[in-house]
Amino acid sequence: MQILQTISSKSANHDFQAAAEAVRDVVQKSLAPKVADIDLEGEYPSEILHQLGNAGAFAHAVVPELGGTGLGLKAAIQSIEEISKECMSTGFMAWCQVACTWYLQNTDNQALASELLPDIAAGKQLAGTGLSNPMKHFVEIEKIALTAEPVEGGFRVNGMLPWVSNLGPGHWFGIAAKIADSEDYMMAVVSDEMAGMTLRCNAHFIALEGTGTYSCVFRDVFVPDTRVLAAPCEEYVLRIRPGFILTQVGMGLGLVDSCVELMKRSNKRLGHVNRFLDDQTEDIEADLLMARDRTYALADRLDASEGMIDDQLLREVVQARIVGSELSLRAAQATMLHAGARAYVHGSAPERKLREAYFVAIVTPALKHLKKMLFALPEEALTTAS
Ligand SMILES: Cc1cc2nc3c(=O)[nH]c(=O)nc-3n(C[C@H](O)[C@H](O)[C@H](O)COP(=O)(O)OP(=O)(O)OC[C@H]3O[C@@H](n4cnc5c(N)ncnc54)[C@H](O)[C@@H]3O)c2cc1C
Structure with missing residues (x-):
């Protein structure tokens, strides 16, 4: 390509x-x-x-x-x-x-x-992306939330996406919907300025509160062909999915890096006792360096691919994303334990890191979703890897 x-x-x-x-x-x-x-x-x-x-x-x-x-x-x-x-x-x-x-x-x-x-x-x-639901739907975790009825010059879209972030007046975001009376799906970019679309702020989160996250209700929203990314979109989704997943690892790498810095700071005062903890700063830092190297190498391989990748490379991308989640949780917990009572005060940096780490692990593809994907990847990939 x-x-x-x-x-x-x-x-x-x-x-x-x-x-x-x-x-x-x-x-x-x-x-x-x-x-x-x-x-x-x-x-x-x-x-x-x-x-x-x-x-x-x-x-x-x-x-x-x-x-x-x-x-x-x-x-x-x-x-x-x-x-x-x-x-x-x-x-x-x-x-x-x-x-x-x-x-x-x-x-x-x-x-x-x-x-x-x-x-x-x-x-x-x-701009943002409302692909959590379709990504989960495509691996049989939940039902598709949007339907698109073909009409003259485009599609009429109905349904509701519970949470889409980075939204505000006139922002664009990607969606996927099932095409009515067919087995196919379509993808498009839409905005709240399209007639029939409503954004609702109906939840408050334990973190990520300032992310412009809304539920999006579609009532007979006309999406013209000029806004369609792909229809049908099965092959297109396979093309975008690895980059979608791998770029999320950046959140985990950044979070873990900052946790390492916080742990080092805590150790200046509490190193004499922190050294008895199971997860030491050097352990987390070594794992971070490894995760970072692997992720960057995978990014280069995706860039060098022709868009469609084999199961082995997809498997490695999924594994890198799993490592990003698990290491975030481990690093944030270690940061809390290293900092002690100071971390338990409202507004402390380790407390925020802990709340942020859970987001890395639950945003689609969540840890459980990634493990389901890994489980479903064919045996040949396992054989090649061993
Ligand atoms: C702060 C925040 C920002 C997000 N931003 C985006 C985004 O930009 N784009 C995007 O596509 N997704 C977004 N999501 C959704 C996210 O990616 C995950 O889909 C979501 O966290 C649940 O994923 P899960 O796999 O753990 O599913 P689970 O939590 O295991 O299950 C999800 C199911 O719960 C249902 N559900 C939805 N809301 C609630 C609720 N309030 N209470 C109970 N059940 C509910 C859903 O319909 C779905 O069927 C966001 C979520 C959060 C918390």
């Missing part, structure tokens, strides 16, 4: 370190002072997201012709990681934005990609 080959050849004008530094600069200057407001007050950081976009944070999995840097999935993961070190709510929103760029980058609807992708990649236009 020409698009992915362009990404894998990488733009000579950009360099990974410079890309990460540009993001780090926004994180330190603009995001760091706002973390508590985002986490505890539920403040949606739209201005910071625009700044991150301006720094290139969402543009790496997009080809230069469509406004991207062309650096590829590794740089996209590194951006999400850099942001998640400071604030996983914002790291998750960065992932939502990147996921939407990924859908548009991989669509055959070039007119749609040309129209929307440059502004989404640059963070001028904010």
